[in-house]
Amino acid sequence: MNGVIVVTGAARGIGRAIAEKVASTGPITVIGVDIAPELALSEDITPVQVDLTSPDGPSVVRETVQAAGVPLIGLVNNAGITRDARLVNMTDEDFAAVLEVNLGAAYRLSSELAPSMSDGGAIVNIASRAYLGNFGQFNYSMSKGAVVGLTRALALSLAPGIRVNAVAPGLISSEMSLAIPEEIRDKMVAAIPLHRMGTPEEVANTVWWLLTPLSSYITGEVIVVGGGRSLS
Amino acid sequence: MIHWAQGVGEDWAGVLAELTRAFELSRAAAQAEVSFVYVVRQDDLLGRRGAGNAMVAAGLLSAARTAALEGARKGWTANVVAYDEDDDPSSVQTWAQRLLEAGDVTGELVRVGPGHVGKTLA
Numbered sequence: 001m002n003g004v005i006v007v008t009g010a011a012r013g014i015g016r017a018i019a020e021k022v023a024s025t026g027p028i029t030v031i032g033v034d035i036a037p038e039l040a041l042s043e044d045i046t047p048v049q050v051d052l053t054s055p056d057g058p059s060v061v062r063e064t065v066q067a068a069g070v071p072l073i074g075l076v077n078n079a080g081i082t083r084d085a086r087l088v089n090m091t092d093e094d095f096a097a098v099l100e101v102n103l104g105a106a107y108r109l110s111s112e113l114a115p116s117m118s119d120g121g122a123i124v125n126i127a128s129r130a131y132l133g134n135f136g137q138f139n140y141s142m143s144k145g146a147v148v149g150l151t152r153a154l155a156l157s158l159a160p161g162i163r164v165n166a167v168a169p170g171l172i173s174s175e176m177s178l179a180i181p182e183e184i185r186d187k188m189v190a191a192i193p194l195h196r197m198g199t200p201e202e203v204a205n206t207v208w209w210l211l212t213p214l215s216s217y218i219t220g221e222v223i224v225v226g227g228g229r230s231l232s
Numbered sequence: 233m234i235h236w237a238q239g240v241g242e243d244w245a246g247v248l249a250e251l252t253r254a255f256e257l258s259r260a261a262a263q264a265e266v267s268f269v270y271v272v273r274q275d276d277l278l279g280r281r282g283a284g285n286a287m288v289a290a291g292l293l294s295a296a297r298t299a300a301l302e303g304a305r306k307g308w309t310a311n312v313v314a315y316d317e318d319d320d321p322s323s324v325q326t327w328a329q330r331l332l333e334a335g336d337v338t339g340e341l342v343r344v345g346p347g348h349v350g351k352t353l354a
Contacts, residue, residue, distance in 0.1 A: 012256065018269075087262045087302055094257050096248070131290075133297025133339060138258070142251060142336050145294020150262075152279030215335035220279070220352070 001028055001212065003071040003118065006061060008033040008052060008109065009079030010045070013174035014126065017200030018076055018207050019045050025208065029068050033061055034079060038208045052079060053104035058112035071118040074211045077106035077147075078126040082176060087138045094133035095139045102143035107150055114154070124210045125151050126203075129170040129226045144168070148222055155220030163219040168228025173197040193228030233261045233268040234328045237292060238275070240284040247284045250299070251291055258299060258310070267309040267335075269328040270296055274314040274347045277354045289314075292354055293341060300339030309338035316345035 008039045009015035010032030019032045023044040035047035046068070050060045064070050083094035101107050106125055114123070130137050131144040148166055155164040171177055171188055177197060180188070189197060201224050208225070209215050224230055235257055240246040254270065261268045275281050276289035292312060299310035311331040315324045324344055332339060341354055348354075 031236055087299055090255075090259060092256075094254075095252065099248055103291075104248065107244055107247070107287065108281065117244055130298070131294045133294065135298065135301045138255070138295055138302075140296035141298040142255070142291040145297075146247075146287040146291030148294075149277070149279060149288070149290025150283050151337050152290070153283040153286035154279075156279050157275060160302070169271070232245075 001026060001073060003073035004029045004031060004065050005067045005074035005076065005211065006031045006033060006072070006074040006113065007066065008105065011035045011039055013176065014172060014200045015076075015078040016225075017204040018078060021201070021208050022074075022211070023202040028073070029070060030063055031061065031062060031068070041168045052109060053100045056110045057105070062116065065116070067115065071105060071185060072113060072116055073118055073121045075110065075113050075117070075123045075126050076126065076207055076211070077109060077123070079105055079142050080126065082140050084135070084136045084140065086136055090138055098139040099143050102140065103150070106147060110150070111155060114158055114162065117162055120213070121162045122211045123154060123158075123162060123164040124207050125164070125166045126207075127151070127166045127168040128220060129168050129224055129229060131168060132230060151222065152220050159219060163215070163218065165215070165218060167206050167210065168222050168224045168226070169198065169203045169205060170224065170229045171197045171201060173199055187207045191229060191232050192226070193232050196227065198225060198227055233266055234258060234271060234325070234332065235268065236271045237273070237288050240288055242282055242284045247287050250288050255297070256291055258295065262299065262303065262308070265306050265308050267303070267332050268299075269310075269331050270310060270312045271324060271328055274316050274343060277314055278351055280337070287335050290354070297339045304338060309335060311338060312341045314343045314348070316342060316347035319345045
């Protein structure tokens, strides 16, 4: 593989692990979106700071891809936020913020970049196991379910040249999960058949596999990386 | 409350407006401790009618599952009915009404018609 792969939300957590995984695997230029220049970890990662919810955000990323001078072969829509509350108490602002970042940014960036993506390219959308339902996350769950819908629609519309899949992480050791009170987190871990949180690197490995020809006959699917939690 | 998802185009503003409308109706129902049902097209759950409609349908399904968890503590339910293009609307409405009245079924997707057979689980 040789070309450019764009990873959004690459400053930390799962996105950072994905960017590092991709950058470590060979002659691929990684464009990490949301990375401040001082956070760039490898010279193979080109940092771009841009608000993907702004009208011109996606075009800034496209221009950066074009400036790289090699084909666009992959896109990982990872940027995401949470604003949790029970439905009865959820504010208009918290609903809109989560939908704009988790869904709107992925949709607009995919629409901006897909026309210039090479045949054989791949898009991986980071959903969440919360798309199956999760207490106190009406907005987040809706946004991630919609990302699954987006994945299926793009898989159909961009076939046969480009494959589109989703990865749905469960409880992963990251800033987002470490913000959960320890007592609650311990109960969540106890309900996971593999008895631990996943690591960002384990998610990155699955994303990498979906980006490569190793998964060349898979499109429109959702792979849950959750330690078996969907069964327990 | 029975909410029929409206068709949207490929414009993000339209998608967000439709999801926001569902959120506002659902929040009002939850605050009143009233059960609700979303009605979507099976085609849209599979992504066959474009990204906009797919995002709305799949987003509503996930939202209903989360709402079901919250409503279970208060005695109200949240479910989804998916239908095929050729289905009789009155049959779809009947299933939605049944789910509203059932009380002990929640977080469920009921698919009217055979269009889902052999397709991916939503």
